[in-house]
Amino acid sequence: MFHTSFHASSSSDAQHPLAAYGWDAGWEAEFAPYAAQGLLPGRVIRVDRGQCYVATAGGVVRADTAFVTPHDPLRVICTGDWAAVDPEGVSDPRYVRACLPRRTAFARSTSSQRSEGQILAANVDHAVITVSLAVELDLGRIERFLALAWESGAQPTVVLSKADLVPDPVGLSYLVEDVETVAPGVQVVPLSSTTGEGLDVLSAVVAGGTTVLLGVSGAGKSTLANALVGADVMDVQAARDVDGKGRHTTTTRNLFVLPGGGVLIDTPGLRGVGLWDAETGVGQVFSEIEELAAECRFHDCAHESEPGCAVAAAIEDGSLPVRRLESYRKLLRENQRIVAKTDARLRTEILKDWKRKGAEGRRALAMKRGQVR
Structure with missing residues (x-):
């Protein structure tokens, strides 16, 4: 429709x-x-x-x-x-x-073994990442969506949908704070399509430019699209109580004009959120780690056991959560693998680096055993 x-x-x-x-x-x-x-x-x-x-x-x-x-x-x-x-x-x-040449483009890697890129939406100004509060928050998945959104050139916003399922205002505020810690520079909006809470805030965000709705199946995107458009333009199906998942209500990407101004693109629920050449986006999501890294004694610090490591110091004093650093490393490694599959020169450099580190490791082991002086 x-x-x-x-x-x-x-x-x-x-x-x-x-x-x-x-x-x-x-x-x-x-x-x-x-x-x-x-x-x-x-x-x-x-x-x-x-x-x-x-x-x-x-x-x-x-x-x-x-x-x-x-x-x-x-x-x-x-x-x-x-x-x-x-x-x-x-x-x-x-x-x-x-x-016409695109101003921005939202892309991810496919789940195929060929590691191809997939374009999800073009010429997007705002990316609304919809996260259901009917299930436990997956901060790592939110970080993935944010990395792709920043890389696309769009301004991300995180919507915590089904906020009416968290009746305790204090509990809801804690959930918002949890998401804000992994989304620097991003507005986090608790929203309920049932009660209308937060809908006015989001409507103001999407009133200008083009907005794409993103999220996994069952996150409430289609219900949210209907609320923003002001009409039942998308079919809605109930999600399972046990995990919040449902059948993919949206099977195509549809574009609608919003009554208050702006354009909305709804997308199918994404089973996988694979990065696609998103190093800049990852850096934006983990900006506090990159700022700390700039203060490390060595410019190529791996943030492990090097002296003068500002990142390790932040882990030690508790100002940087260990989970946050592990997630940063994981996304960087994943992105590097994706890029390497499509960039022969980078792939060769990575292989050389692996060989160098392997040789250094073997030499260190030999020295430990007294086989080399």
Whole structure:
């Protein structure tokens, strides 16, 4: 089901009919060469099996994606893209002829052995990470989502959904504080779609630009999408009480115009949250560790047993949780492996480093045994 009505952010009659979808002077300049060819601009609101639905000035049209299916999975057309579409009557079916360069893109690695990247949403300004309070908080998973969000170029916000299941205000405040400790620079919003708590706060966040909803299955994204759009645009299914999980209510990525301004992209629940070349995003999530690392005596400090290690000192005095450092290391290692699989030069450097450390380890062991002086 598509939410296709236009909600202009200005009462001016001269406003472009695609302004509600995020069209601006920048996109118009990018589109100029295609306009000269007689093509129409539009925003992709859904992609489905070689076809896509594009919101144009004349309404939503269905178009074939045969001309925008590159070999690179990160460059295939995606919900949120701005596209150049055939005008009516030129061809049957109508085709998307090109996509405009993306300003931002939210990508993750797939669960396949090929470790390919997967684009989830394009031209996103805000990433709302939805976390259900019906189950125990998984801070590590939140850190993963945050790393991907920061890397995409979007501003993340964490929504703690189903807040009505935590009736104790003190207990809820503690949960918010727990998330804030792993989300520096990120707004954390407790929200209940049932009672409406927090909905006004989130509505203000998403009122400008394009927002993508992210989270695992059962986190309450579809219910939240309905609340923000103000209509039952997404089917909702109950999650299991035991683990908060449910069937994937959302199976495609859909784009909706919000009545208060802004655009919303809902995504299917993600079973896996694999990093994809997200070193900068990881650094942003763990900014306090990187700030400490800058104070270490050695610039290549591994934060293990080196003298003058500011990170180790923070662990020792309790100002940095051990879990936080372990999570940082885990995500960095994972990201390095992903990048190495697609970057032969980096892979070679990593192998050389492993060999060097292995040789140093063997030499240290030999010296310990008195075999080398």
